[in-house]
Each structure stands twice: as C-alpha cells, then as structure tokens.
Amino acid sequence: MAQYGGWAGKVLRVDLSTGRITTEDTVEKYRDYVGGTGIGYKVLWDEVGPNVKAFDPENKIIFATGPLAGTSAPCNGRTAITTLWPSCWPKHLVASGHMGGHFAAELKYAGFDGVIVEGRADHPVWLAISDGKAEIRDGRHLWGQGIRRTNYEISREMGAEAAVAAIGQAGENMVPLSVISNSGSHTGAGGAVLGSKNLKAIGVRGTGSIRIAGDKGDWEKAVKHHLSILGANNQHVVPNSPQPWAEYYNPGTRWLAARGRVWGASDPPIDTGTGDPHNLNRIAYRTNSAAFFLGPDAWKNTVRGNGCTACPIRCHTRIKVPAVASKYGISEIGQSTCIRLVLGKRFFKKFPDGPLGQTSIEACMLGMHFADDLGIWDNYGQLQRDFHKCHNEGIFKNKVGAKEYQSYSWDKLERGDPAFLFELLPRIANREGELATALGLGTGFMLERWSIPEAEWKKDHQLNYWKHGHPKxxxxxxxxxxxxxxxxxxxxxxxxxxxxxxxxxxxxxxxxxxxxxxxxxxxxxxxxxxxxxxxxxxxxxxxxxxxxxxxxxxxxxxxxxxxxxxxxxxxxxxxxxxxxxxxxxxxxxxxxxxxxxxxxxxxxxxxxxxxxxxxxxxxxxxxxxxxxxxxxxxxxxxxxxxxxxxxxxxxxxxxxxxxxxxxxxxxxxxxxxxxxxxxxxxxxxxxxxxxxxxxxxxxx
Amino acid sequence: MIYPLEVAEFIRENSKAGELVTAALIESAFEEHGLAAGNAEEEPPSISALIEEAFRSHGDLKEISDDSGIARYFSGLFMTEAYARVLLLKLQGPLEMIAEVIRENSRAYPRPVPLALFEWSPFDLSRERIEPILKEMAESPGYRDIALLTTSIGNLFAYSTDYLEPGHAEMLAEWIDVGQAENP
Structure with a gap:
C-alpha cells in the first residue's frame, strides 16, 4: 500500500450481529475496482447470494468513497451507497445511492476508503469512526429522532467537525423510499436497509490527510486545469443571459450569474457578476439552484451557495424564507438542490399565487424540512407523480378506508396550501395508514399491493415511470x-x-x-x-x-x-x-x-x-x-x-x-x-x- | 498628452463594464479629464489618428459598426463580438433589438426565447415596457415572422416562423421553461 497515494488504505468491515470490527487493505483487495460502486459491487458479488432480500441480515450495505475523495480535486465529495435495493420491484436487485457532503472526505481523513456494514444489531446502535478506530455505540436514545437531532447528538459526542450520515424515522421504519443524509442536505437512498440493521447513523471524524503520489507541482497544475474548465452546475458551460465575455448564451442553462442578479438575503447583498470563467475565485457565484428551480423570485431569498468538499460549484443553494418560521414554525433557512429542492411543491397541482410564487417557495421549504429530517426519498419525483395519479383517478379513495381517506385535508391540497405536507410526509415516514404506507413502498410494490398492473403506469407519459419500480x-x-x-x-x-x-x-x-x-x-x-x-x-x-x-x-x-x-x-x-x-x-x-x-x-x-x-x-x-x-x-x-x-x-x-x-x-x-x-x-x-x-x- | 495605450485602456475598461465606445466618447472623456490630444508645441493628432495607432499597437481592439456607419470599439479581451452585436442592436431601438435577437436564436440554435430574457442586462427592458413593444410589433408588417407562445406555467416565449415551426417551437419552449427543471 505504501507506494500508492489517493486511497486512505483500509476498508472497514462492521458485523452488527457479532459486533466484530475488522479492516481490509483497500489496494490489495479492491484496486481493480477502484472504490465507490466498484467496491460495493465486488462485495455484493463475493458475499451476498442471489436469493437474499434487502432487509435480510445477510444483505450488506457498502459506503465507499474513492481515491480522489478528500483531495483538492474539484467535485470530489462523493460517497456511493451500494446494497440490494428495497424499492426495486419485483425483486430486490443491486443498486447504489450517491451522497455528497463532507462524509467522504472525513472518512478518508479517518483512514478509511469505505465501510462494509453487515448483519443486524439486536438493538439500535450507531457507529463511531475516528482516526483509524471504529466503535459500535448504543443508539437507543437516537432511535425515533430525526436526522437533524441525530446529527446534533452525535456531533456533541464526536465534535463539531464530525460528519454524520444518519437515517430518520423513514429509515428506521424500513420505508423503502428513505434516505441516508449527511451535512444537512446531502442524501443518498438506502435508508431502509440501514434501518433494517438497526444502525441509526455513522459518525466520522478524521484528522489525517490524503497523500498525493505524483509530483505536487503537477498535481496543483492538474487541479487548476480542472477548475479552469469547470462550468456551472451540471457542467453547463454557457451563461443563461448575454455576458460581455461570452460568445453564447442559453436561457435554459444553470449558469445564472449576471450583473444585477443578487443574493438578496446575504448581508450585504452580493451581486453575482458577469462570471468571467477565467476568474477561478468566482466559480461559486455561477450557480443558483434556488433561482433556477423556484423561479426568479428566489434571488431575494438567496443567502449563499453551499455544497460538498472541494467543490466550488455550491449547488446546494441556501435560502432564507422568514414566512415559514412564522406560519409553520420551521426554520427560515433551508438548502438543497435539484429534485429535493422542489420535493414539497411537487405534491401540488397549483398555488394561489402561481407556480413560481411565494407559496410554492414555502411548499419547497416545508418539503426540505420534512424530507431532510424524516429521511424521505421521493424516488426522483415518482413519489409525487404516483400521488397525483392515485388521487386524480380515485385510486386512493378505492384502496384506502373512508375514515383514513377523510382524515386528509384534501381541500388544502386542492387550493395549494403547503400545510397539507404536515399531514402527508410524517405519515409516509412513520408508515401510518394504508395510503402513506403504500406510497412509501415505491411504485412497484405499491402497485402490487393494490393489484394494479404495472402496464398501466408504463402507458402514461405524464408519470415518467420506466421499470422496476422507478422512473426514467x-x-x-x-x-x-x-x-x-x-x-x-x-x-x-x-x-x-x-x-x-x-x-x-x-x-x-x-x-x-x-x-x-x-x-x-x-x-x-x-x-x-x-x-x-x-x-x-x-x-x-x-x-x-x-x-x-x-x-x-x-x-x-x-x-x-x-x-x-x-x-x-x-x-x-x-x-x-x-x-x-x-x-x-x-x-x-x-x-x-x-x-x-x-x-x-x-x-x-x-x-x-x-x-x-x-x-x-x-x-x-x-x-x-x-x-x-x-x-x-x-x-x-x-x-x-x-x-x-x-x-x-x-x-x-x-x-x-x-x-x-x-x-x-x-x-x-x-x-x-x-x-x-x-x-x-x-x-x-x-x-x-x-x-x-x-x-x-x-x-x- | 493622450497616448495610444490610454486609448486602449479606455476601450478595455468600457468593455469590462459591458459598453461599446465611439470616437466621440473617447474624445469627450479625455477632455473631461483635462487630457489634450497633443501639446502646445505641435499640432495635436486627431482622435481618429490616435485610435488608428491604438489599433496598430494593441491587437485586442476591435471595431464594429451598424448601418449608421458610426464605428464603435471594444476589446476582445473583455467582450465578444457576439455581445458587441447585441449592444449594437440595442442602439437600434427595442423593437428591432427584440426581433433580431428572436430571429438569431430561432436560426442559430434553433430555439424560442423567453421574453423575460429582455428584462436582464444588457437588454434592460422592464416587464411593463415589453408588453407594448410586442403589441407594436404585432401591428408592424416588418415583424410578421415573430410569433408568441405561452408555456404551461404561463411564461411568454417568442420565435421567428422563418426558422422554427410552431409545433417545434412549442416543444422547445416547454423544455426550456418546464422540462429541464422537471427533469433535473
């Protein structure tokens, strides 16, 4: 191992059934598979048989990073979570979730390229990893808590620098549509498998570093080169409005920076500027996921960009919406990107002030609040599309008892009142009632439970449903x-x-x-x-x-x-x-x-x-x-x-x-x-x- | 004394700020700062001669002009010709600017453009101003190729029927306005 850089050197193996903790040499055992999903697939191939199901103790869940995590290479904050997938229908097959944030770097600095979790603990536990050591700790006080509280409690034990990947109530209750989350808003699916193993969280703290094997000057040059060819989020390389330096513009891209477009909730407000790509110190101003997904009104709510280790893109835009604190009693600050940023609003067909108005932004804030704490996964928007289809076509009415059906304030849903999410999302996480339980199974198992042929879903373009319980x-x-x-x-x-x-x-x-x-x-x-x-x-x-x-x-x-x-x-x-x-x-x-x-x-x-x-x-x-x-x-x-x-x-x-x-x-x-x-x-x-x-x- | 370098720097500074400059602007700026084009002992060189010299010495300087024949200058270090063209269009008035930008987008990409685009720099038209411009455009024979459409979330897009078929334009507008965000 000594001659290689990049890799931390060890993969941790934790058997929750026996409490045995061992390590393996990363390069010796996994070099041909590099890391991440490569390690995950290799472990599943070698160690998990074809008839194992997602929630069996014999299933394994592999958190693995790779040799670039924790270095200064841009965009390296990735952890792959590979396991048998509980929402894969009709049989649980291999799949992986992908988590950004700071977990990957912290794990590397603690000396590990990955963590293989196997077996099942006989009571709720969490795993503490700190500078080459790992320990299974009692997690009964954390069970039943949301992801934020879990982060807080573990950080109190391990220190504020710790990265904590945790499940919420959805994962604990083995809701197949559940996530593992770290660093506030960085999620990867697979939470239910962790829940099935009684593993509430993995806390990681590392003070080590990653050795670069090559010439340091060459490395610095390579990193600068990488920075120089970066675009905005999703590697969109053209600004979405004309800029003096730009030959092209394209109103569809996520490169939103422009003079006059201002992070309005910063103090003082920050003008994102013209975004000349040769200025490598201003890459972070190019992307504003909130303005892209929630509409131009979100500029006034924008506090700043946030994101993963060593990534200047900062696609998890942080927004401040004071109205949600007064109306709903939740934090006025939220941050996310892409599909999770709009998770809440997608349950609604319309809002009283239009599709990009203040109410839709409030629905997004509530969606982030619940999904990131309860640990709900929306199956790339399929959860909401299933919800609409079942509601619009009377499927809920037919499949759910009258008392339960009437317990939902459908009028709130129809008039676009974000408060409806208070009724729906916690029930999904807690498997409360038939409607929420079925939705949380994922499309395939929901259809099977309600005897609806999958073919009906495969016909409907509006659903975007593809196969195996998941969308395109x-x-x-x-x-x-x-x-x-x-x-x-x-x-x-x-x-x-x-x-x-x-x-x-x-x-x-x-x-x-x-x-x-x-x-x-x-x-x-x-x-x-x-x-x-x-x-x-x-x-x-x-x-x-x-x-x-x-x-x-x-x-x-x-x-x-x-x-x-x-x-x-x-x-x-x-x-x-x-x-x-x-x-x-x-x-x-x-x-x-x-x-x-x-x-x-x-x-x-x-x-x-x-x-x-x-x-x-x-x-x-x-x-x-x-x-x-x-x-x-x-x-x-x-x-x-x-x-x-x-x-x-x-x-x-x-x-x-x-x-x-x-x-x-x-x-x-x-x-x-x-x-x-x-x-x-x-x-x-x-x-x-x-x-x-x-x-x-x-x-x- | 104005030197060609100062002329070049003046053009560059304006390019950085997203502005084209004319000879008249250069002259008045230097006058304002008390800089004469020459000194008392000799015949001062003309501004046009200085600009010529600046162009000979500084390869980044570029000239662009429209039908009016007035030359406008920018630095290729800080401004692209494409952006300079947009600024020229802006000088021709909002109708012509909007129509030409719509036509160029429909021809080159091809794609319809959201009218909200014209609210941003360098177009800088207010939402209230765009509406009457569109009405005027609809009534002017020279803009018959400019068509409007509304996406499913109510946003207005425009395209040129010379380059885009209505069905294709509708699909592309929906993709730009709704589809991309719905399929992140």
Whole structure:
C-alpha cells in the first residue's frame, strides 16, 4: 500500500450481529475496482447470494468513497451507497445511492476508503469512526429522532467537525423510499436497509490527510486545469443571459450569474457578476439552484451557495424564507438542490399565487424540512407523480378506508396550501395508514399491493415511470436513443448525467457536434432536441461512454452531476473540455498510472459486474426482454407525430431495437440476450464471474 | 498628452463594464479629464489618428459598426463580438433589438426565447415596457415572422416562423421553461 497515494488504505468491515470490527487493505483487495460502486459491487458479488432480500441480515450495505475523495480535486465529495435495493420491484436487485457532503472526505481523513456494514444489531446502535478506530455505540436514545437531532447528538459526542450520515424515522421504519443524509442536505437512498440493521447513523471524524503520489507541482497544475474548465452546475458551460465575455448564451442553462442578479438575503447583498470563467475565485457565484428551480423570485431569498468538499460549484443553494418560521414554525433557512429542492411543491397541482410564487417557495421549504429530517426519498419525483395519479383517478379513495381517506385535508391540497405536507410526509415516514404506507413502498410494490398492473403506469407519459419500480432519469428527452439505452441498464432510476450534462451544456448544436467528433467519432452522435435522427454506431459509443464515465465517477469519487468535463466555457479551447481529466487526476493522486482508455476499461469492469449481479439476481441471462425494457410512452406522442419529425421526442420501436443491438455490440455483449459474453467477462478480468454464471447457465 | 495605450485602456475598461465606445466618447472623456490630444508645441493628432495607432499597437481592439456607419470599439479581451452585436442592436431601438435577437436564436440554435430574457442586462427592458413593444410589433408588417407562445406555467416565449415551426417551437419552449427543471 505504501507506494500508492489517493486511497486512505483500509476498508472497514462492521458485523452488527457479532459486533466484530475488522479492516481490509483497500489496494490489495479492491484496486481493480477502484472504490465507490466498484467496491460495493465486488462485495455484493463475493458475499451476498442471489436469493437474499434487502432487509435480510445477510444483505450488506457498502459506503465507499474513492481515491480522489478528500483531495483538492474539484467535485470530489462523493460517497456511493451500494446494497440490494428495497424499492426495486419485483425483486430486490443491486443498486447504489450517491451522497455528497463532507462524509467522504472525513472518512478518508479517518483512514478509511469505505465501510462494509453487515448483519443486524439486536438493538439500535450507531457507529463511531475516528482516526483509524471504529466503535459500535448504543443508539437507543437516537432511535425515533430525526436526522437533524441525530446529527446534533452525535456531533456533541464526536465534535463539531464530525460528519454524520444518519437515517430518520423513514429509515428506521424500513420505508423503502428513505434516505441516508449527511451535512444537512446531502442524501443518498438506502435508508431502509440501514434501518433494517438497526444502525441509526455513522459518525466520522478524521484528522489525517490524503497523500498525493505524483509530483505536487503537477498535481496543483492538474487541479487548476480542472477548475479552469469547470462550468456551472451540471457542467453547463454557457451563461443563461448575454455576458460581455461570452460568445453564447442559453436561457435554459444553470449558469445564472449576471450583473444585477443578487443574493438578496446575504448581508450585504452580493451581486453575482458577469462570471468571467477565467476568474477561478468566482466559480461559486455561477450557480443558483434556488433561482433556477423556484423561479426568479428566489434571488431575494438567496443567502449563499453551499455544497460538498472541494467543490466550488455550491449547488446546494441556501435560502432564507422568514414566512415559514412564522406560519409553520420551521426554520427560515433551508438548502438543497435539484429534485429535493422542489420535493414539497411537487405534491401540488397549483398555488394561489402561481407556480413560481411565494407559496410554492414555502411548499419547497416545508418539503426540505420534512424530507431532510424524516429521511424521505421521493424516488426522483415518482413519489409525487404516483400521488397525483392515485388521487386524480380515485385510486386512493378505492384502496384506502373512508375514515383514513377523510382524515386528509384534501381541500388544502386542492387550493395549494403547503400545510397539507404536515399531514402527508410524517405519515409516509412513520408508515401510518394504508395510503402513506403504500406510497412509501415505491411504485412497484405499491402497485402490487393494490393489484394494479404495472402496464398501466408504463402507458402514461405524464408519470415518467420506466421499470422496476422507478422512473426514467435523463432519457430520450435529453439524448434520444442514447438516453433510452441508458435508462434500460439499472435497477433504479439511472442516475447517469454524462450524456445530459453534454446535451444541456448550452452550446449551439454546431459546436456540440464538433465536440462530438472528438468524443464519439462523428457529428452524428448527437441530434438537436426534438429533431432526432435514426440510430447509428456513434450514438451507441456515446451511450457506452456515458455509462462507463458514470461508473468511473462513482468509483473514483468525482461527481457525475458535474462530470464528465467534455466541454468547457473557454472559447480559446474551442469549448473543449478534457476527456482525459479523470485519468490525469487518478494517476497523479494514486501513482497508479492509467491512460484514459485503461481507466475506461476499469469502469467497464465495474459496469459489467453490475450487469452480472443483475443477471444472477434475476436468474436469467435474457436481459434484453426481461430487464432492458422500455415503457410504451416512449413510443407515443400526444399529437401523434411520427418519430423523427420536428417537435417530437417520440422514439421508433424498430429503431430502438437497433439501438439496443448496437449498444450490446459496442460492449461485446451477446446481441440476442443483452448478456455479456464469456469472452467479455474474461477480457475485463472477471473470469470467476463468467465461471459462476456459466455454472448456473447464465452466460452465452 | 493622450497616448495610444490610454486609448486602449479606455476601450478595455468600457468593455469590462459591458459598453461599446465611439470616437466621440473617447474624445469627450479625455477632455473631461483635462487630457489634450497633443501639446502646445505641435499640432495635436486627431482622435481618429490616435485610435488608428491604438489599433496598430494593441491587437485586442476591435471595431464594429451598424448601418449608421458610426464605428464603435471594444476589446476582445473583455467582450465578444457576439455581445458587441447585441449592444449594437440595442442602439437600434427595442423593437428591432427584440426581433433580431428572436430571429438569431430561432436560426442559430434553433430555439424560442423567453421574453423575460429582455428584462436582464444588457437588454434592460422592464416587464411593463415589453408588453407594448410586442403589441407594436404585432401591428408592424416588418415583424410578421415573430410569433408568441405561452408555456404551461404561463411564461411568454417568442420565435421567428422563418426558422422554427410552431409545433417545434412549442416543444422547445416547454423544455426550456418546464422540462429541464422537471427533469433535473
């Protein structure tokens, strides 16, 4: 281990059934899988059999960071949480949650690259990790508490610098739609698995550091280079209004900084300025998630940006809304990003002052207040879409007893009164009543409980439901066939941003196409939105690249909500990013020199191991028809426009069939079944996987 | 004494602030600060000669002009030509500015633009001002290609029918205004 940098060196293993705590050498055991999801998949493959269920003590949950976590590489605050997924329907299959914040860095500074949690404690406990030592402590006083109180109590014991990843009541009650949260608002799903193990929280405090193996000057240069090609959140590289330095602007991007746009709740107010990308000290002013998601009125509520270790993007915008303190008795301060920022408002169809008015902002504050304390996961917005569908179509009325149904103030919901959330969200977390319990199961198990065919959900475009109990996540609305292929591959919503970060980066299509030539071999890899063309081999390359970069980021601990850095805001670079950035940072940090191609092969090994776990879990090699399914709504258009006509994102069934075939071929998989071939497993250094699956008749 | 360097710096400072400058502005600024273009013993060089010299010595300086023929200057170090073009459009009045920005977006990307865009710098039109401009535009034959649409959350977008079909424009506006935030 001594010759490598980057890694902290040890992976902690905690058996809650026996109380035994051991460590393993990270490099010796997991170097070929790097970290993060790589370690998670490897542990599940080696140690958790195909018939184990999410809440069985035999299931394991792996918190793993990677070699870049805790360094000065930008966007490194990532922890992957890998386990059998309790909302994956009809069977719990492998999946991972992704948590930002400061947990990853603190774990590394404490000397660990990951924590494998196994077994089940006989009473509530929490795990204290501090500078190379770990201890299981009594957590009975924490059980029943929200995440904020748990953080507070553990921080009192461990010190204010500790990072605490905790579950709320939703996790304790094994609500499948529950999260683990650290650093206030940074969540990853999987809370119910922690609850099933009676593990309330993991507190981490580390005072160590991460050794950089390469030349320090080269490292500093690489970090500066990375900073220089950063955009705003989601690597949007074009400001959303004209700026003196900018050749382009795009009203759809998350680069909101502009002279006159002010963090109004700061004291004194701060003007975000023109945002010249050459000024690396002002990157944090580019993004304002609150103004992007809640509307321009949120500028006046903005206090500042907040975010993860070493990340200048600060996408968790902190807002101050005094009205919620007086009206609802909750904190006037909230912070979050993306889907969790709007969790509350999405339960409502309308608000009295419009979709972006003050009431909607208050609903968002209440949503954050409850979801981040009770630890509720909204399944990338599917929870709210299920809620609307069931309410609008009378499903709740039919499936829930009259007394329970009437106990909800539906009039508050109809008139857009955020107070409705006081009735709904705590009941979901506490499994109170049929309605809330069913919603908290996730879509698949809710439909099964209420004897509703999944096919009904797969028809409805408004639902965005895809398969296995989860919705789509950046599909063809972002990247045509590439997006569809990506959404077939996982056992939860796909969580892949490699493709959408490129297509949404804000550059004109002509510039994007030039970049596409370098990345995927042809301009034909991408289409303008709503002007899709038939599938081709370059789109298959883009899909493969997108998925491998996602797994790479989830393993080396870079944020796939920001990367890959395939474009930049710099005109002098022709807006090129750096597709070798990951290998540059990885090689310098660890000393394990790997080219872009070599590191992509590691990512492919990790991705294929995920595929093997899914095949073993499902007990079939016919992934093409049994797993990689596509909902009907992808092939429909509300105006019945034909595929490939302007203005529609409707896909063509035959073309998507070709897309799947080309994608499988690109990965060296059997095109008939979508199963990796024995040769592919062997090429990727997974002969034991091929052997085990072969014995079970699960290879081709 | 004004030197070419000072001219260049004056143009750069204005570019940083997002402004174009004319020869007249340079002249009046220097007069205001008591700087003569020359000294008492010799014939002072003209402002245009100084600007020419500044352009010869400083490669970042650029010139842009519209139909009026008045040259305007900016520094490529701090301002792009695209932004300078927007500033030129602004000088032509709000109708022409709005229409041309809409047309350019519809042609180059293609995409409709939210009218809220014109409330921000460098357009700087108030919401109240945009509405009558649109009415005027609707009644003027020169702007018949400019079409409006409303997204599902009630925001107005505009596009040019010369470059975008209505159905396509609707889909793109909905994506910009609602779809991207709904699919974060």
């Amino acid at each position: 996540h950046h599909s063809h609305e972002d990247a045509g066939q590439c997006g569809v292929v990506i959404n077939t591959q996982y056992n939860r919503d796909a969580q892949c941003h490699s493709h959408s970060n490129f297509t949404r980066n804000g550059l004109p299509i002509e510039v994007q196409k030039k970049l596409a030539v370098d990345l995927w071999g042809s301009e034909a890899a991408i289409d303008p939105l709503g002007e899709f063309t038939p599938m081709n081999a370059h789109k298959a390359k883009m899909a493969k690249w997108s998925l491998l970069r996602k797994e790479l980021h989830d393993s080396i601990a870079l944020c796939n909500w920001m990367g890959p850095w395939s474009a930049s805001p710099l005109k002098e670079r022709g807006y090129k990013g750096d597709d070798s950035l990951e290998s540059l940072l990885y090689s310098l940090a660890t000393g394990d020199g790997k080219s872009r191609e070599e590191l992509d092969e590691v990512a492919e090994r990790i991705f294929v191991l995920h595929r093997a776990l899914t095949i073993r879990g499902m007990g079939t090699r016919d992934m093409r028809t049994q797993h990689d399914t596509i909902p009907d709504w992808v092939f429909a258009d509300e105006k019945d426009r034909a595929p490939f006509t302007k203005g529609t994102i409707r896909m063509d069934k035959t073309d998507i069939g070709n897309a799947m075939t080309m994608f499988y071929r690109e990965l060296g998989w059997d095109t008939a079944t979508g199963s990796p071939t024995r040769d592919t497993y062997k090429r990727l250094g997974l002969p034991e996987v091929a052997e085990e699956l072969g014995k079970a008749g699960l290879t081709v």
